[in-house]
Amino acid sequence: MRGVWTVEQVTAAEDRLLARTPDGALMRKAAFGVALAAARTGARHVVLLVGAGNNGGDALWAGAFLRRRGVRVTAVLLAPDRAHPAGLTALRRAGGRVVGVDDAPIEQADLVIDGIVGLQARGGLRPDAAALVDRVASPILAVDLPSGVDPDTGVVHEPAVRADLTVTFGCLKPVHVLADCGRVELVDIGLGPELPAPSLRVLEAADVLAAWRFPGPKDDKYTQGVTGVAAGSSTYPGAAVLATSAAVLATSGMVRYAGSAADEVRGVWPEVVATGSVEDAGRVQAWVVGPGLGTGSSSVEVLRRLLGEGVPLCVDADGITMLAQHPDLWDARDPETPVVITPHDREFARIAGHEVGDDRVAATRGLAKRLNAVVLLKGNTTVIADPDGRVIVNKASSSWAATAGSGDVLSGIIGAVLAGGADPATAAGAAAWLHDRAATLAADGVPTSASRIAAAIPDALRAIR
Ligand SMILES: NC(=O)C1=CN([C@@H]2O[C@H](COP(=O)(O)OP(=O)(O)OC[C@H]3O[C@@H](n4cnc5c(N)ncnc54)[C@H](O)[C@@H]3O)[C@@H](O)[C@H]2O)[C@@H](O)CC1
Ligand SMILES: [K+]
Numbered sequence: 001m002r003g004v005w006t007v008e009q010v011t012a013a014e015d016r017l018l019a020r021t022p023d024g025a026l027m028r029k030a031a032f033g034v035a036l037a038a039a040r041t042g043a044r045h046v047v048l049l050v051g052a053g054n055n056g057g058d059a060l061w062a063g064a065f066l067r068r069r070g071v072r073v074t075a076v077l078l079a080p081d082r083a084h085p086a087g088l089t090a091l092r093r094a095g096g097r098v099v100g101v102d103d104a105p106i107e108q109a110d111l112v113i114d115g116i117v118g119l120q121a122r123g124g125l126r127p128d129a130a131a132l133v134d135r136v137a138s139p140i141l142a143v144d145l146p147s148g149v150d151p152d153t154g155v156v157h158e159p160a161v162r163a164d165l166t167v168t169f170g171c172l173k174p175v176h177v178l179a180d181c182g183r184v185e186l187v188d189i190g191l192g193p194e195l196p197a198p199s200l201r202v203l204e205a206a207d208v209l210a211a212w213r214f215p216g217p218k219d220d221k222y223t224q225g226v227t228g229v230a231a232g233s234s235t236y237p238g239a240a241v242l243a244t245s246a247a248v249l250a251t252s253g254m255v256r257y258a259g260s261a262a263d264e265v266r267g268v269w270p271e272v273v274a275t276g277s278v279e280d281a282g283r284v285q286a287w288v289v290g291p292g293l294g295t296g297s298s299s300v301e302v303l304r305r306l307l308g309e310g311v312p313l314c315v316d317a318d319g320i321t322m323l324a325q326h327p328d329l330w331d332a333r334d335p336e337t338p339v340v341i342t343p344h345d346r347e348f349a350r351i352a353g354h355e356v357g358d359d360r361v362a363a364t365r366g367l368a369k370r371l372n373a374v375v376l377l378k379g380n381t382t383v384i385a386d387p388d389g390r391v392i393v394n395k396a397s398s399s400w401a402a403t404a405g406s407g408d409v410l411s412g413i414i415g416a417v418l419a420g421g422a423d424p425a426t427a428a429g430a431a432a433w434l435h436d437r438a439a440t441l442a443a444d445g446v447p448t449s450a451s452r453i454a455a456a457i458p459d460a461l462r463a464i465r
Contacts, residue, residue: 001207003198004172004393007119007151013194014170024086026189027054030169031061031087033187034113037167038066038141043111045072047104048091049132051116051147052082058143059115060087067094076104078116078129101128106135114140114161116147119173124148124157139164142182145175154178154381155358171195174361177202177393178381200361200391203429205464211430212461213420215252224253225419228284229412230302231291232261239292239317239408241268242450246412247288248272249457250434251420256281259293259302278302286312288415290319291408304332312338312418314428316411317347324351330371338424339373342411348377365389374424376414378407382432384425392429396436400443405450410435413457434460 005013018026038046048063050056060083063073073096077083080100092098099105106112116129125133125148133140133147140163145151148160154175166181170191176184177200213224227247232240240261247255248269255272257265258281262274275281287306293299295318303322306313307329315323320343323329333339341351348367349355356363360383368375368385377383380399384392413435417427434457441463442448442456 001204002172002202003195004174004177004200004202005195006174006199009196009199010119010171010173010191013191013196016194017189017191021190027057027087028061029189030187031058032065033169033185034058034062034141034143034167035065035069037165037185038062038111038113039069039071041111041139041141041165043071043109043138045074045109046111046113047106047109048073048075048113049116049129050075050077050083051129052079053118053120054084055118055143056115057084057087058118059113060084060091062113062143063096064090064094067091067096073097074099074105076101076132078126101132104132106132107137109136109138112136112138112140114142114147114163116161118144119151121145121147121149121151125159125161130159133159133161142166144168145173146179146181149175149179149181150358151175153359153361172202174200177395178360200393202393202395203433207426208430208433209464211417211422211426213251213253213417213422221254224251225285225421226254226256226283227251227412227415227419228256228258228278228281228287229415230258230278230287230289230306231293231408232259232264233292233294234260235294236292237261237264238405240265242405242408242454243288243291243412243415244269244272245451245454246409246457247416249454250413250416250461253419255416256284278305284311284419285421286314286415286418288314288316288411290316290322291411293318295321295325300326300329304329307333307337307339310334310337312340312424314340314342314411314414314418316342316407320347320351335372338418339371340376340414340418340424340428341371341373342376342378342407342414342428344378344407361385361391361393365391374428376428376432384428384432386425390425392425394429394432394436398436398440398443400448401436401439401453403447403449403453406435406439406453409438409450409454412454437463
């Protein structure tokens, strides 16, 4: 598990650290990390874009270190009268060139270092900075974060810097997990002891593995948690097959299917215990309900019944639409019964009554609290919030999961992990993580499909075991 801290948290922690560190020492440590990363690129001429604050100071100090290693360094001052004085002196002493915006040798750079703006960034690049960035053809190394991207929400205020590499300090900030920062390198500046509990968390392979239920010597088909799937309809039998496939491949216990696509499901998975209705389904430890189910009155009754069963539920797709259309459905649920809902942006708007907006984390957190449910907001970065305000984010390793039916696969995996007994937010986070890896494996660089993503679940699991 990796933590992520907001600008407010980082600034407060830095203030405490600064108070017990010699003047300028932190900046030099940070800048040294930037210089090392820049040196590793092999660039012979580095151009620094230097803004008014300490982010520009980092760039200037990094330039001074690079200059001492024999690299040609030119600093372009975007705000000449507010450039970091000590950094500017250090660069000049080391033999770096300092120019104004009109003389910026952007085209001659092997590497551009973006020290335009850092944690205090507000809005997009100002016009003169934007014009310079527009001319860059070399790789860009962003100091702390790509300028023009909001540090806390990851919203890209065009025009913004597109970084190939971002070197950040002390800890990850939301921008690093919510937006594209290129490769992210973290430089230790000793901030750890000053940091409070993180605002967001990122799961790693070990966390995903810990959330999964694998059979032990005492297990049988029931003890690992039985997953129930109530999905599909005569119009959409495929959703039933996809969600069931994912559940079958994600666990080795038992999967039950209940609904009108029982024949189709049985045809693909003879090991699934398939029945025509949820009344006949038998006991399960978690339900997946909604994909392709339809929103008619019989589907509403299926959802009402399952919400009242007292076992964890993953409600997806039509299930979410029904919850939005019939809020009284929540009354069927004991407030202690864990529910995970998995909206995309349009479903989110439907159930929340407002658009997601720029701050996806705040929006997800707000809805989770209001519904007393775990909310998994889909997107290239998946945001998962629980009712207590804890948030897990999972940045996709590729975009191949953006394909029809891939959400059905995700909900099937969530159901399986829930049935195994994982806590609901962790189950959703671990499932999102594994789904992304399965999509990347299934694609292997070329377009894939939901069936193939499901089929890649065993390989994705094998890779982390
Ligand atoms: N505080 C610390 O202990 C450390 C800070 N460090 C660096 O300091 C940075 C933060 O420095 P600052 O607090 O000076 O803030 P910034 O360097 O982010 O911003 C400084 C100035 O830029 C202006 N600005 C805001 N948005 C802008 C935009 N879109 N375009 C142009 N200008 C804009 C602000 O009004 C402000 O005056 C960090 O990102 C990091 O790079 C590092 O040196 C590590 C240690
Ligand atoms: K920057």
